[in-house]
Amino acid sequence: xxxSTAAPHFAVLPNGLRIAVAGMxxxxxLSAHLRWxxxxxxxxxxxxxxxxxxxxxxxxxxxxxxxxxxADAFDRYGARRGGGVGREHAxxxxxxxxxxxxxxxxxxxDVVTAARLDDDEFEGARQLxxxxxxxxxxxxxxxLLEAAVAAxxxxxxxxxxxxxxxxxxxxxxxRVRAIARARVVPAGAVLALAGGLDAAxxxxxxxxxxxxxxxxxxxxxxPTLRPRRRVHRSGNGGQTQIALIDDxxxxxxxxxxxxxxxxxxxxxATAARLWTVVREARGLAYEVGSGINVVxxxxxxLTHAATAxxxxxxxxxxxxxxxxxxRDGLGADELRRAQRLLRAAVVFxxxxxxxxxxxxxxxxxRFGRPRAVEEVEDAVAALxxxxxxxxxxxxxxxxxxxxxxxPRPEGAWAA
Numbered sequence: 001x002x003x004s005t006a007a008p009h010f011a012v013l014p015n016g017l018r019i020a021v022a023g024m025x026x027x028x029x030l031s032a033h034l035r036w037x038x039x040x041x042x043x044x045x046x047x048x049x050x051x052x053x054x055x056x057x058x059x060x061x062x063x064x065x066x067x068x069x070x071a072d073a074f075d076r077y078g079a080r081r082g083g084g085v086g087r088e089h090a091x092x093x094x095x096x097x098x099x100x101x102x103x104x105x106x107x108x109x110d111v112v113t114a115a116r117l118d119d120d121e122f123e124g125a126r127q128l129x130x131x132x133x134x135x136x137x138x139x140x141x142x143x144l145l146e147a148a149v150a151a152x153x154x155x156x157x158x159x160x161x162x163x164x165x166x167x168x169x170x171x172x173x174x175r176v177r178a179i180a181r182a183r184v185v186p187a188g189a190v191l192a193l194a195g196g197l198d199a200a201x202x203x204x205x206x207x208x209x210x211x212x213x214x215x216x217x218x219x220x221x222x223p224t225l226r227p228r229r230r231v232h233r234s235g236n237g238g239q240t241q242i243a244l245i246d247d248x249x250x251x252x253x254x255x256x257x258x259x260x261x262x263x264x265x266x267x268x269a270t271a272a273r274l275w276t277v278v279r280e281a282r283g284l285a286y287e288v289g290s291g292i293n294v295v296x297x298x299x300x301x302l303t304h305a306a307t308a309x310x311x312x313x314x315x316x317x318x319x320x321x322x323x324x325x326x327r328d329g330l331g332a333d334e335l336r337r338a339q340r341l342l343r344a345a346v347v348f349x350x351x352x353x354x355x356x357x358x359x360x361x362x363x364x365x366r367f368g369r370p371r372a373v374e375e376v377e378d379a380v381a382a383l384x385x386x387x388x389x390x391x392x393x394x395x396x397x398x399x400x401x402x403x404x405x406x407p408r409p410e411g412a413w414a415a
Contacts, residue, residue, distance in 0.1 A: 008360055008370035009199040016187035016217070017210055020360040020370035021202040022194045024353060030098040030195030030202075031353035032108055033361045034083075037188040037217055038090035040163060041156040041296070047171060047179065049129055049163015054180045055085045056125035059092075061118055062110035070107070079104045087149075087161050088296055089365070095354055098196035101205055109209040112184050122173040130169070133162040143233070144241035144304060144405045151231045151403050152245050152300055157223040185215030192360035192370070195353035223296045226401070230413075233405040240312040240409050241304070244319055246400040248292050248299040251366035257379045258391035259292065263301075264338040265330050266290055266322075271337065277322055278305060284315045290323075294366060306406075313411030316402060324398040329389030339380055346376050 008022040043050045059081070060067040074081060077100040083092040092111060096104040136142045150158040191210060193202045249255040267274045267290040278288045290303035303323060307315045330338070349355040350373045360370045408414055 007372050009203065010364070010370055011203055011207075013186070013207060013211055015211065015213055015215075016189070017213060018190045018364050019203060019206045019210075020190065020192045020364050021199050021206070022356055022360060022370070023198045023202070024195050024356065027196035027353055028098055029095060029353045030101045030193065030197060031093065031095045031357040032105060033190075033192045033354075033357040034092045034108065034112070035089040035190045035361050035365065036112065036184065036186070037088065037220075038183045039086055039088040040159055040161050041087040041221065042183060042218055043159075043163070044179070047167050047175060048159055049133065049168045050171060050176055050179050051090060051183070052085045052129040052132065052163055053122075053125050053168070053171060053176050054184065055083065055090045056128050057117055057122060057176065058111050058115045058180065058184065060121035060125060061116035062107075063114040063116070065110075066116070066118070067121055070110075073107055074104070077104050079107070085161070087157055087159070091361075093354065093358070101193075101195075101197060101202070105205050105209040109213065113210070113213045115180070115184070117173075117177050117180060119173050122176065126168060126171060126176075129163060130165065133160075133165060133168065136160075136162050140235070140237050140239070140241050140306070140406060141304075143235060144243050144306075144403065145302075147231060147233045147405050148243040148245055148302055148304075148401075148403045149295075151229065151243075151401050152226060153295070154224040154226050156221055157295055158226075182215075183218055185217055186210065186213040187215060187217035188220075190361045190364045192357040192364070194356035194360060220296070223298050225298070228399055228401045231401070231403045232408060233403075234408065235406045237406045238308070239306040240309045240407050241306045241405040242312060242316055242319070242409075243403040243405075244303040244316070244323065244400040245403065246301050246323070246398060247396075248301045250297060250299040251294060252368075255391050258383060258388050261335065261338045261342060261380060261383055261388055262326060262330065262392055263290065263292060264342045265334045266326060267303075268338060268341050273322055273325075274303070274319075278315070278318060282318065284311055284318060288319075303400075309407040310410050312404065312409030313413040316404075316409070316413050320398065320400070323400070327392050327395055327398070329392050330385065332385055335383070335385050335388060339383065342380050343377050346373060346380070 011019045079096040249259045274288045285305040285307045288305040363370045
C-alpha cells in the first residue's frame with residue numbers, strides 16, 4: 001500500500017489528548033505534529049502576546065536538561081523542530097527517523113509536561129516575541145492579514161497573533177509561568193503521527209510519552225463577528241494592500257467540498273479566474289489569491305492583492321465582480337481542471353510524513369476525526385457540474401468587508 005493511502009487511526013487518552021496516526025509503509029521517517037489550546041485569543045487582556053513567550057520558553061529546558069542539553073538531545077537523533085502560535089493553538093512539529101521515534105517522542109512530551117521555565121531563559125524568550133512582533137510590523141502582507149482579521153472579529157479573536165508591544169514589555173517571568181501552567185494542557189490538544197511505523201506502535205509510543213500529561217482545558221470563547229464595513233490602515237510603501245473578507249461554508253457543513261473545488265477554480269493555479277482576469281488580462285496586480293480560513297469554527301474567504309494607489313479602486317471593483325460572478329457557476333473544463341488540481345494537492349501533501357501529520361491534526365481540529373486520503377479524493381471526484389453549480393447559485397449575493405492598508409486608494413474606494 002503506498003504511503004498516501006494508509007488509513008488513519010484515532011484514539012483519545014484518559015487525559016483528553018486526541019491522537020491520530022497513519023502508517024506510511026516504505027518511509028524511513030516519522031513526523032509528529034502537536035497542537036494544544038495555547039493561542040493569543042486566550043491571553044489575559046493585559047498580557048496579549050504571552051502565549052508567544054510561553055511557546056518559546058517551553059523549548060528552553062525540560063526535566064533534568066537545561067536549554068543546551070535539551071537542544072543536544074534532539075540533535076543527537078537528527079530531529080528537526082518547528083512550530084508557532086496562532087490565535088487558537090500553539091503547535092510543535094518534529095521530524096526524525098522512524099527508528100528513533102521511541103527516543104524523540106519523549107523529548108517532545110517533555111516540552112509540554114516537564115518544561116523547566118527557568119528564570120534565566122525568560123528574557124531571551126520575551127525578546128524573541130518582541131522581535132517577531134517587529135518583523136510582522138515590517139511586512140506589508142502580514143499587516144494586511146492582521147488588519148483583515150481585526151475587521152472580521154471583535155474581541156479576543158480580533159487581536160494580533162503577535163501580541164502588543166507594551167504588554168510584552170511588561171511581562172514578568174512569574175506571570176508567564178502561571179499562564180503556562182494553566183494553559184499547557186492535554187484537554188483540547190491533538191497529537192498526530194505519520195511515517196514508517198505501524199499504527200499500533202505509534203499509538204503505544206504516544207500513550208507512553210504523553211499519558212502523564214494532565215490539566216483541564218481553559219474555557220473556550222466563541223468568536224464575535226463584526227458587521228461588514230470598510231477599513232483603512234495607513235502605512236508606508238508604494239502599493240495599497242487590499243483584502244476582501246466574506247462568509248464561507250464551515251468545515252463539516254454541507255457544501256464544504258463543493259466550496260473547495262470552486263475555490264480551486266477561482267484561485268488554484270495560473271489558469272484560475274483571478275489570475276487570468278486580474279493579472280494577465282488587466283495587469284492590475286502582480287499576485288492575487290483567495291482562500292478559506294477557519295478560526296474557532298468560523299470560516300471566511302479572504303481575497304487579497306496589492307497595486308498602485310491610483311489603480312486600487314479599479315482592482316477592488318474587479319475583485320468584487322469576479323467574486324460575484326462565481327454564483328453563475330463553473331464551466332465543464334473549469335470543473336475538471338479544479339478536480340485534478342485539488343486531488344493532486346491532497347495526494348502530494350500526503351506523500352510526506354510532515355504533510356500527512358499536519359493534515360491529520362487539522363482534520364481532528366476541524367472535523368473531530370482524521371480523514372483517509374481516499375475519502376477526500378473520492379468526495380472531490382464524485383462532484384458533478386450540476387452539484388457544484390447548484391451550490392454556487394444558492395450562495396448569497398457577494399458582500400464583503402473591504403480592508404486596505406498602506407497608501408490610501410485613490411478614486412471611489414478612497415473613503
